Amino acid sequence: MGEFALIREHFAQMRCARLGQAALGIGDDCAVLPMVADAQWAVSSDMLVSGRHFFPDVAPDRLGHKALAVNLSDLAAMGAKPRAFTLSIALPQRDDAWLGQFCAGMDRLACAHQCELVGGDTTRGPLTIAITVMGELPLGAGLRRDRAELGDEVWISGSLGGAALALDVLQNEKLAPAQALRDSLEIPEPRVLLGLGLQHLARAAIDISDGLVQDAGHICERSRVGMQLDWLRIPKHAALGDADLAMQQQCVLSGGDDYELLFCAAPENHLAIAALGEQLGLPLACVGQVEVGERVRVLDGRGHEIMVRQAGFDHFV
């Protein structure tokens, strides 16, 4: 089976390739997407490399989910509604069973968010997945990193540290983590509905992909503010209960890969945000506030700053 048959028999068969939102989908030089009046396009691209972003032997349906999830998470952090994506993939060899599962995992998530697969590229090479997602954003909307204001409350969705702990168990203890813990690493849930709900409630947002302190720092840098976070109020993954404090802090503050949202909102929206969390069944924790300054300070229960050795992940440090 050649490249074109592979596209026809796997990618073009996905339900998300047939959502019918695109004017023209897979199979031409370009996909063609309709423009929408009074809206803008939000666009994001992420690349996942085998052995770096995922274990080569990860279950392929989970990899398919995660590759799209990390992209949808960027749309969520902007408050955009997913519309379409392209998938470029380098595969070391043809493996129909692997590819079938990979597509199934991706398809489930794409369909759940009505995000249409409209094109891409398939080639041979070291396993690498590059996705570009496109979403719709009302004119004037957008949870930009540079819009946090002094006095804003800082919120975090879900819980942090699970993905980093799961990675540590897999890498350093060479054990299989408990299923719920493993799930937080392998099948993160992009907070798309939360992002949409926050369009009129929050000012700034980011998804926590590289580590809480580092990602929060991006908002500080772009908004020219500081941020004070309260360690005790930061939501921690349940599995971290057994870990010592140093491990907890490393996973929660520097771990990354959780794809929860951190967002800044005016205090007068506190109750509306809490109500949104209830409505979505998603815990939202108010963990601190935006202050004068230029960096993120995490304070322990006695008001002392916790020293963070590594703010987050950087591929070239």
Place this chain on the structure above:
Amino acid sequence: MGEFALIREHFAQMRCARLGQAALGIGDDCAVLPMVADAQWAVSSDMLVSGRHFFPDVAPDRLGHKALAVNLSDLAAMGAKPRAFTLSIALPQRDDAWLGQFCAGMDRLACAHQCELVGGDTTRGPLTIAITVMGELPLGAGLRRDRAELGDEVWISGSLGGAALALDVLQNEKLAPAQALRDSLEIPEPRVLLGLGLQHLARAAIDISDGLVQDAGHICERSRVGMQLDWLRIPKHAALGDADLAMQQQCVLSGGDDYELLFCAAPENHLAIAALGEQLGLPLACVGQVEVGERVRVLDGRGHEIMVRQAGFDHFV
């Protein structure tokens, strides 16, 4: 220097990252692009893998050019106007000199087409480049592969076979090809202005990236027609003059990587198309016609069909 410094000091410094067309460019979770009334988005993604799509030691400025060129070529084949692109790149290590040249080559081409770099991803891994381009297309326009009609004339821009001959010289003769020949492989010119000019003159188009017979076959398959091409009228790269007929036919009919356009147009547009070629200073050759059938037939000077052993390139055959 880490990942973020690398983005700030290389990618964000490119002139094409500051064209100001995007509402929000590099540095947030998503780029934000304006929608345009009465238009559609054309979107295409291509991935280039080291050792497969290019030699690992190719000049980095040429690689930067080509990585974007093959994507712009897809917009050209749809007749779309380039607007923006994202760049995801996996790099085996930090190499500022290499990256500076890579960006310079890409920047020149992007600026020439006013195509804005709006985002992407930078990671460590085997050298891999994944680009997604976005272009603008008037409502109802679009040189789709499925719109060729019986009796249409078939045209080809520029000349074919140069890239394949250059590759053969590099791979099999282990020699440096003459500069003009090498250029056809390493710095192909995407036919963007031609595509735009053809919006109202042609019905169907494709860029010849994988081989003439294979790519023409995609139009036949999607339009449910056949195609008859006249070997003598197909424009051949000048450097092929010294090659024997078998080599000529292999490079021109199956070679690929030339990124010229093949398009189908009504015969009544013949003179207007010839005039467009004059205006652009780009040779356009009428090489055959669309006929009843389902495949591409290339006829020699005596009307006999030339047997094509390999229709084109397939990464998984």
